[in-house]
Amino acid sequence: MALEKVYDYFHNYDRQTYQVVACMGNEPSEHDIKKFEHQYGINLPADFREFTMSPLGGLYMEVREEIWPRAKQYDIGPFWSFCRGIIVYGIANGIPDFLDIREKTKELHDEGFTGFIPFLSIIGNGDEIFCFDKDNNIVLLDCYTTGEAAPVEGAFSDCLMKQIAELEERKNKKIRGEDKNN
Template sequence: MTDRTLEILREHLDGDFRVVPLAQTPVSREQIAAIGARVGVTYPVELADHVCGRFPGMYVEVKESVWPRPKPYDVGPFWSFLYALHTYTSAPESEPWMRLDHAAERFRAKTGLDAAPVLRIEGDANVYCIDARGALCRFHHELNRLEPVEGDYWSLLDRELRELRERKDRKKRAP
C-alpha cells in the first residue's frame, strides 16, 4: 500500500486550506472491493490506497476567511465558485454524501450510467468517476456521458489540488 495523499497535500496546500477526513476509523480494502462488486465497478488500487490510508476520504476547502462563500444569486466567473473538493469513503458510519456506496447508487439512479463517483469539485456538476472497467473518467452532466481522463487516481488528485491552489491564489489577488 502506497498512500500518496499526504505527499500531494503538502505539495499544493498552505495555511489557507482546511482538510477534514471523512471517517474517524480506518477502512479496509475488503470494504472497497465489496462496494465495487455491489455497484458494478472495480475501484483502482490508488483509490484504495487513498481511502485505506491516513485520510479515509477527505474534504479539502479554502478557508472561508480567505475565500468567502458565494451567496444566493451571486454572479461571477465559473472558477470563482469552485472553492473545495472531496473524495469519498467506504466507512458506513459517515454521512451518506461522503460514502462511495451512496454516491454510486445515487449516480446510477440519476444518470443510468455504469460508473461511480470518486472525486467531486464543490460547485461543479461534472464529477470524476470510475467506470465498470475501472477506468478513470469524467461525467459530463449536460451530455449525460462519461469522457476518459488521462492518468491514474494520484495524477487526478494532484492536478485537482494544484488547480484548487491556483484558484485560491487568483481569488486572493482579485480586488
C-alpha cells in the first residue's frame, strides 16, 4: 500500500522535535468526501482519499519553536529558513479553516485558479501550493508570482514523504546554524 511509509513515519516520528496535529477521531465520512468531490466535479486520488479519512487527515506538522524559533519582523535569511512545517488540507468536521481543504479550494478558486484542488502547503511559503489538477496529476502552483503550475512526479504519498524529508533536511540545516550570515 502506498501510504504505508507515511503511516510508519508518523508512528515513529520525533515528538520532541515536531508538533503534529491532525483530525484524529474526527475523520470525515465517505459521504463528506463525496459531497466535496461532487461540489467541484472531481474524484480525489485514492491514496489522498484514504489519507484524508485516516486519523492523520487534516495534518499540521511543524518543527517546535524551541528548536526553530519563529522569524521576527524584518528578519533576513535564506528562503528555506522560513519554511518550518507542512500542512495537508483535510475535510474533517470542525477542522480549523487554515487546514480545511474546502476553505482553501474556495479561496484558490476565488483567485481564479478553478482547475486546481489544493492539498499541501509548506509553512512559510505562501506563494506555492501543491494541487491536484483536473486530471488528478500533482502540480506545484505558483499562485502569486507567475500563476503557472509545474508538474510533480509521483502520487500523493510520494509527494508527502518528499516534503517531510525536505522538512527534515531544513530542520537539520537550521540546527547546524546554516541560516546565519557569516
